[in-house]
Amino acid sequence: MQASAVEIQKVNKYYGPFHALKDVDLSIPPGRVTCLIGPSGSGKSTLLRCMNFLEEYDSGEIRIDGKLIGYDAPGRRMAGRALREMRRSIGMVFQQFNLWPHMTARENVAEGLIRVRGLPKADASARAAEALAKVGLADKMENHPARLSGGQQQRVAIARAIAMEPRLMLFDEPTSALDPELVGEVLSVMKTLASEGMTMVVVTHEMGFAAHVADRVAFMERGELVAADTPDRILHQPQDPRIQSFLRTYHERNSF
Amino acid sequence: MDILHQYGPALLRGFGYTVLCWALGTVFAMALGLLIALLRHYGPRWLGWIIQVYIEVIRGTPFLVQLFVLYYGGPLIGLRLDALPAGLLGLTIYGSPYFAEIFRAGFRAVPLGQLEAARAIGMAEPAIVRRILLPLSMVSALPALINFSIILTKETVILSIITVPELMYEVSRMSAETFRFVEANLVLALFFWGLVEAISRLGRRFESRVTKHLIERT
Numbered sequence: 140m141q142a143s144a145v146e147i148q149k150v151n152k153y154y155g156p157f158h159a160l161k162d163v164d165l166s167i168p169p170g171r172v173t174c175l176i177g178p179s180g181s182g183k184s185t186l187l188r189c190m191n192f193l194e195e196y197d198s199g200e201i202r203i204d205g206k207l208i209g210y211d212a213p214g215r216r217m218a219g220r221a222l223r224e225m226r227r228s229i230g231m232v233f234q235q236f237n238l239w240p241h242m243t244a245r246e247n248v249a250e251g252l253i254r255v256r257g258l259p260k261a262d263a264s265a266r267a268a269e270a271l272a273k274v275g276l277a278d279k280m281e282n283h284p285a286r287l288s289g290g291q292q293q294r295v296a297i298a299r300a301i302a303m304e305p306r307l308m309l310f311d312e313p314t315s316a317l318d319p320e321l322v323g324e325v326l327s328v329m330k331t332l333a334s335e336g337m338t339m340v341v342v343t344h345e346m347g348f349a350a351h352v353a354d355r356v357a358f359m360e361r362g363e364l365v366a367a368d369t370p371d372r373i374l375h376q377p378q379d380p381r382i383q384s385f386l387r388t389y390h391e392r393n394s395f
Numbered sequence: 396m397d398i399l400h401q402y403g404p405a406l407l408r409g410f411g412y413t414v415l416c417w418a419l420g421t422v423f424a425m426a427l428g429l430l431i432a433l434l435r436h437y438g439p440r441w442l443g444w445i446i447q448v449y450i451e452v453i454r455g456t457p458f459l460v461q462l463f464v465l466y467y468g469g470p471l472i473g474l475r476l477d478a479l480p481a482g483l484l485g486l487t488i489y490g491s492p493y494f495a496e497i498f499r500a501g502f503r504a505v506p507l508g509q510l511e512a513a514r515a516i517g518m519a520e521p522a523i524v525r526r527i528l529l530p531l532s533m534v535s536a537l538p539a540l541i542n543f544s545i546i547l548t549k550e551t552v553i554l555s556i557i558t559v560p561e562l563m564y565e566v567s568r569m570s571a572e573t574f575r576f577v578e579a580n581l582v583l584a585l586f587f588w589g590l591v592e593a594i595s596r597l598g599r600r601f602e603s604r605v606t607k608h609l610i611e612r613t
């Protein structure tokens with residue numbers, strides 16, 4: 140078996156007295172899609188954000204391609220420069236898109252290439268155009284975010300991440316802020332990315348996406364990682380009563 | 396008419412000094428205010444406390460008093476400045492805490508997610524400040540920055556008491572020599588009105604350019 144793209148071991152995270160992540164263990168296989176599911180407040184975003192150290196974890200280890208992120212050694216913080224170096228190869232897509240409103244779609248994508256990768260402006264701009272074409276936005280490149288639909292904004296955000304040529308992509312509920320009719324266009328971009336062998340970790344409430352696109356599904360509850368397995372075994376033959384009850388609620392809410 | 400003929404050049408020169416003091420003082424005060432806001436945002440806690448005290452002290456005392464202390468008290472500690480540099484330094488110090496607070500409020504209004512997006516792709520903090528934090532904080536800060544710059548135009552008249560030859564100084568001289576108080580002060584008012592009008596027009600134009608894409612249209 141290949142080494143994990145992300146190896147999470149005994150990770151704990153506290154918000155003050157609140158224990159948000161409890162001894163979480165999880166391996167993310169390379170070139171695969173892993174979906175993180177679970178009830179609201181279970182710690183999915185927290186865990187995802189620990190993977191690029193936007194959120195600090197208090198104990199345990201998170202290794203990206205074998206390299207510990209956030210710390211040089213347990214308990215000793217990594218230098219800012221080294222952390223930035225690691226983040227360059229980890230793309231992140233947020234629920235709220237978080238595009239920079241004062242820049243056009245193309246400038247949003249080019250920004251990281253210029254400031255982080257050090258590309259000349261013209262090269263960065265050309266690559267930005269390629270990335271935007273890839274997510275189907277060749278004709279919207281010069282629009283500012285305020286002049287794009289939610290689905291288009293999220294696709295720009297994906298282009299911004301993939302233009303950096305990451306080895307790992309993190310998605311935090313990428314379609315939750317979208318009108319239902321716009322969800323499809325974003326999911327289809329993500330499917331394409333998955334089919335190209337990108338390593339993806341996706342926090343989602345889209346069980347359909349988890350069932351059809353994910354190679355693995357991990358279920359969290361109350362800060363614990365309850366189970367991680369094939370979509371079939373988590374979504375169709377769940378053993379753990381906590382997963383069963385979560386899915387029951389989900390089906391009830393989504394049937395009419 | 397004779398009077399205008401006689402005092403016109405001095406008044407114009409005075410107005411020139413007023414504009415100069417205002418422009419430089421505003422730029423310096425804004426720069427110092429920005430520096431203070433950044434130090435407070437990124438610096439250690441103890442520095443924040445020192446800055447807080449500085450802000451309270453400067454905001455809690457009249458500009459006139461600060462200027463006296465600087466100009467007449469300065470030499471006692473070896474700080475001997477000519478009137479003009481002293482006036483500019485005074486304006487810089489006086490304006491800095493107000494600008495610092497405006498920038499601070501502007502920083503806080505920037506959505507955290509847009510900064511996180513920059514951190515997530517590995518941007519360094521100075522680049523984030525320049526490219527994301529500052530431009531986005533302008534949405535909320537710019538009107539206040541322009542407003543306080545306008546307030547500062549009128550604070551320049553206080554420089555006359557340490558003999559900076561700006562408009563107020565010339566107007567006082569004219570009225571003392573001619574006893575034409577009404578005319579002299581009318582001139583003063585007209586000049587200031589013109590200056591403020593020009594600044595606010597420029598400010599509005601600048602504001603609409605900077606925030607063009609930032610304000611959500613629905």
Ligand SMILES: Nc1ncnc2c1ncn2[C@@H]1O[C@H](COP(=O)(O)OP(=O)(O)OP(=O)(O)O)[C@@H](O)[C@H]1O
Nearest residue numbers: 154155157159177178179180181182183184185186
């Ligand atoms: N900055 C914070 N300070 C304090 N508590 C926090 C903070 N961020 C998250 N929490 C708490 O940690 C828990 C996990 O939050 P998290 O956002 O990871 O949940 P989630 O599984 O992503 O939920 P959702 O599906 O609603 O997005 C929640 O109970 C939340 O209240």
Ligand SMILES: [Mg+2]
Nearest residue numbers: 183184185312
């Ligand atoms: Mg979440």
